Amino acid sequence: xIDHELKEACSQALGRYVEQANAxxxxxxxxxxxxxxxxxxxxxxxxxxxxxxxxxxxxxxxNSALLKQHVHYFTAQVLPHEVAHxxxxxxxxxxxxxxxxxxxAVMRDCFGCRPERCHSLPTVPARTHRRDYIYRCACQSxxxxxxxxxxxxxxxxxxxxxxxxxxxxxxxxxxxxNA
Numbered sequence: 441x442i443d444h445e446l447k448e449a450c451s452q453a454l455g456r457y458v459e460q461a462n463a464x465x466x467x468x469x470x471x472x473x474x475x476x477x478x479x480x481x482x483x484x485x486x487x488x489x490x491x492x493x494x495x496x497x498x499x500x501x502x503n504s505a506l507l508k509q510h511v512h513y514f515t516a517q518v519l520p521h522e523v524a525h526x527x528x529x530x531x532x533x534x535x536x537x538x539x540x541x542x543x544x545a546v547m548r549d550c551f552g553c554r555p556e557r558c559h560s561l562p563t564v565p566a567r568t569h570r571r572d573y574i575y576r577c578a579c580q581s582x583x584x585x586x587x588x589x590x591x592x593x594x595x596x597x598x599x600x601x602x603x604x605x606x607x608x609x610x611x612x613x614x615x616x617x618n619a
Contacts, residue, residue, distance in 0.1 A: 442476045442504045446511065450474060453515040454500065457523040457551065464550040469530050472498035472523075479503065481563040484518040486525035498526050510561055518559065520551040572613045577605035583613060 451474055458471050478485055478501040485501040500522045507514050524546040528536060536542045539557045547555035571583035575592070577600035584592065589609070592598060598607040 442507065446507070447474075447476065449511070449515065450476075450502065450507070450519065453519050454523065457520050458526075461523060461527045461546070461550055465527065465531065467530065469526065470498060472500045472526055475499055475501045476504040476507070477501055479505070483514070483559045483561060484522045486522040486529075488526070488529045496529070498529075500526075506561055506563065513559070513561065517553060517556070520547065520553050521556070524551065524555075574610045574613055575607035576610045577603055577607050579603040579605070581610065582607055 454474055455471060458469060461467070462469055472486070480503070483503050483506050487499045487501060489497045489499075491497050500519070502514065502518065524543050525538065527546045527550070528543045532542055539555070544555035547553045569585045571585055573584040573586070573589035575582045575584055575598065579600060579602050582598075582600070588598070592607070592609065599605065600607060
């Protein structure tokens with residue numbers, strides 16, 4: 441959960457970048473909604489939702505776990521990165537590449553940032569997929585997740601990529617025999 445002060449700092453930085461873009465491009469782009477709901481290894485995401493033919497609503501999603509650890513990087517690089525996507529969408533629409541020359545120009549010329557496509561922040565997976573179910577074919581054993589095991593128990597057939605044999609349930613990885 442993001443505390444109020446951090447949300448406020450991000451909101452203020454976002455407002456400054458939108459104002460900067462509006463002044464630079466002499467436009468009246470809207471302030472996007474700011475969300476802190478992104479997960480995984482992605483730092484930020486700009487979402488453009490066409491409401492009508494002439495109106496688009498924008499939101500910027502931030503990864504709260506990464507934000508808490510790298511506040512300065514988010515306010516100095518991630519927010520201008522996502523606002524640059526909004527600027528490009530506002531000016532050019534969807535007929536240009538996401539990280540193409542137009543986006544790079546906004547990053548460089550308007551915000552004075554290096555146009556980096558991806559961040560290099562250290563990330564930890566939000567969750568790992570446990571593989572607790574062992575299946576066997578003629579040549580090797582295969583570890584299944586709970587979802588794949590349930591699918592196999594419900595009638596889905598899985599084949600080994602090596603020997604093309606049908607995989608048969610052998611037991612749990614922890615030694616338990618019940619499904």
